[in-house]
Amino acid sequence: MVKNTTGGSGHKKFARKNETSKKGRNLRISLEDAEIYGIVTKMFGNKFNAICADGKERGVMIRGKFSGKGKRDNFVAVGTWVLIGSRAEWSTELDKNGMEVCDLLEVYTAQNREELKRTVPIDWSHLVANDLSVAVGQDGATDDSLVFESGSSNDELKKIIESDIGKKTVGFMPSAEVEEEKEIDIDDI
Numbered sequence: 001m002v003k004n005t006t007g008g009s010g011h012k013k014f015a016r017k018n019e020t021s022k023k024g025r026n027l028r029i030s031l032e033d034a035e036i037y038g039i040v041t042k043m044f045g046n047k048f049n050a051i052c053a054d055g056k057e058r059g060v061m062i063r064g065k066f067s068g069k070g071k072r073d074n075f076v077a078v079g080t081w082v083l084i085g086s087r088a089e090w091s092t093e094l095d096k097n098g099m100e101v102c103d104l105l106e107v108y109t110a111q112n113r114e115e116l117k118r119t120v121p122i123d124w125s126h127l128v129a130n131d132l133s134v135a136v137g138q139d140g141a142t143d144d145s146l147v148f149e150s151g152s153s154n155d156e157l158k159k160i161i162e163s164d165i166g167k168k169t170v171g172f173m174p175s176a177e178v179e180e181e182k183e184i185d186i187d188d189i
Contacts, residue, residue, distance in 0.1 A: 035084070041130060052126070059097065060101075060102045066107065
């Protein structure tokens with residue numbers, strides 16, 4: 001019989017590549033005044049700047065909970081929506097840029113954004129305006145930066161075509177006379 005050299009728990013040492021994240025994760029919403037929704041604008045290693053729903057820019061610390069195992073579900077990048085915990089109640093700490101220092105509490109996925117907009121009755125205009133994945137038109141409607149116009153542009157195009165038709169066109173007519181080929185001196189060029 002073969003000797004067991006690895007022990008009984010040797011199988012746990014391998015990477016769990018196919019392990020799925022927690023299913024049915026509940027959506028965390030702001031329960032206190034110190035918890036604020038924001039969108040990431042600039043990354044600095046274990047910190048980032050975020051513009052919050054109240055319009056202020058804050059410096060946010062990424063806690064250890066959001067690194068290591070399960071980091072894939074908590075990936076923070078520019079344009080990510082987050083829930084921020086303000087330290088204003090017990091600390092008046094400011095970072096070197098004079099911004100209020102806060103803590104990261106939750107990272108929202110793209111699916112969670114729509115659910116947040118439906119369930120939480122606050123003004124989302126500051127977050128939507130700074131969201132890189134969505135462009136906002138002049139009328140406040142969101143679109144994907146593509147504009148299709150009809151009407152006046154077609155009329156203008158017809159006028160340009162009609163004015164070009166009225167002009168004489170100058171074309172190239174090859175002449176019957178063929179000039180002798182001259183040698184070209186490369187040094188003259």
